[in-house]
Amino acid sequence: MLKKLSTRVKVYMFLGFCAILVIGAVALNSTSKTAAAASKPKAGQSPDGDKEAVPVELAAVQRGEISSIITASTNLRALREVDVVSQTAGIVHRLSAEEGDYVQSGAVLCVLDDAELQIRFQSAQQKLAQAKLQSEKAGIQQEKTAVQIANQKEELARYQELYQNQLVSEHEVALIRYRLNELEHDARVSASQSRELTHRVAELEAELAQVSLEIARCHIKAPFSGYIVQRQVELGRTVRPMDALFKLSAFSPLYADVFLSESECRSVLSGQAATIRLGADTSAHASGTVARISPVVDQSSGTVKVTVEQRQPEQGFRPGAFVTVRIETARRADALLIPKRAVLDEDGETYVYTVQNLIAHRTPVRLGTETGGQVEIRQGLQENQQVVVAGQGGLKDGGKIKIVQVKGKNGQNQLARLHS
The missing domain is CATH 2.40.30.170 (Efflux pump adaptor protein, beta barrel domain)
Structure with missing residues (x-):
């Protein structure tokens, strides 16, 4: 009995020892893997524990001219553009201008039929000429009558003197006075007729001027020099006052x-x-x-x-x-310029990454004029400093960089590597 118990204990002890060995081996393997994983460099780190250098593109701060430009789109308009309208009624007799023609100020664009007006004009001219002739005759008659009156007054004075000396009769004096009265009456009538004729001449002159104006209105003229951009009238068309005939543009x-x-x-x-x-x-x-x-x-x-x-x-x-x-x-003729893509903004601060000894430095800047792909630096940089223009996304202040491209002073891209 005791012998069987001792054998069983030995078996249990052996099995327990084996289990301990297995557990120890598993634990040792896990520990070695953890240590190996801990000792393996992470992504972005070099085997010695440092971060990998970030590949970037650089550009130099340059001096140059920059302009501030405001851009806007619109449509051009002419100095003036008007509708040339008819000022009278009539039938279009002649067209003298077409679309696209350049015309001088006062040039005739079209003519309305003015045959009836020409007849009225000639009639008014004849009437005016007759009235002027009658007025001239009346004036001459007035002058003659005035001379006769003056002579008759002298004759009356002489007869009165003779009458006082009893050399002529009173009847003779009365006869001279009667003739003087007749002449003075004729002078008054002649003066009235002369005034009427003068008024008639003025009326006929006004009528002639009105007909002349109507004839002139039949000749549609350009109010200023410019191009005919639209013709709205046809030959033979009847037009009314204020009808648009042409569109003229300077x-x-x-x-x-x-x-x-x-x-x-x-x-x-x-x-x-x-x-x-x-x-x-x-x-x-x-x-x-x-x-x-x-x-x-x-x-x-x-x-x-x-x-x-x-x-x-x-x-x-x-x-x-x-x-x-x-x-x-x-x-600005002497401004410090960098590519606009070099500028970053974070929390209201504008900055760029400058490079010295392959180390990136976050540098605050104050911007000026922007135009095209360039921006003016008012404060924060100096001429010929190198700034990062591509690859900033992976950079931090003090981080290492690897230059893959440098933009030279003349704008040419050159492969380079900066050394300390």
Whole structure:
């Protein structure tokens, strides 16, 4: 019995020892794996525990010229564009202008039939000539009567003196006085007729002027020099007063009205240079200047109207054309410039990464004018400093970098590696 018990105990002890060995082996294997995993470098770290260098592209801070440009799109309009209308009724007798024609101020565009008016004009001329002739005759008669009256008065004075000396009778004196009275009456009648004839001449002159005006209105003329952009009348058509016959437009100068925000408008001044580009064709452009700035803000849009004038005519620029206006509000000839993509913004702070000895440094900067792909640096950088323009996403202040490309001073990309 005791012998069987001793054998069983030995078996249990052996099995327990084996279990302990297995557990120990498993634990040892797990520990070695953990240690190996701990000793293996993580992604982004070198075997010695340091972070991997981040590949970046650099560019140098350069000095150059930069301009502040405000850009807006609009349509060109003419200096003035009007409808040339008829001032009288009539039938179109002749057309002298077509669409696209350039006409001078005062040029006849079309003529209405004025045959009836010409007859009235000739009749009025004849009546006026007759009235003037009668008026001249009446004037001559007045002068004759005045002379006769003067002579008769002298004769009366002489007869009165003779009568006092009893050399003539009272009847003879009375006869002379009667003749004088007749002459004075004739003078009054002649003066009245002369006034009537003068009034008649004035009436006929006014009538002739009215007919002349109506004839002139039959000749439709250009009120200013410009291009016929639309003809709205046909030969033989009957027109009425105020009917639109032509649309006339003055192409020089042309104007572009752009609407800018209040903040943009603060930097715009009359006389500033502007460039007007035709539609999407950047090669077709013309020079202009800021002609006027509206003194008020449009309440509905919150914008200010700025008028740019294009004085020199250029091919392709015409009223209604879609254009892009670029107004140069400032120019700096010796500014520090970097690519705009180098600038980062975080929590209201604007900064760039500069590089020294292959180490990136977060450097706050103050920006100035921006245009195209460049931005002016007012504070924070110096000329020829290297800034990161690509790869900033993986950078932190003090992090190592690996340069894969450097943008040279002349804008050429060069493979390089900076050493300490």
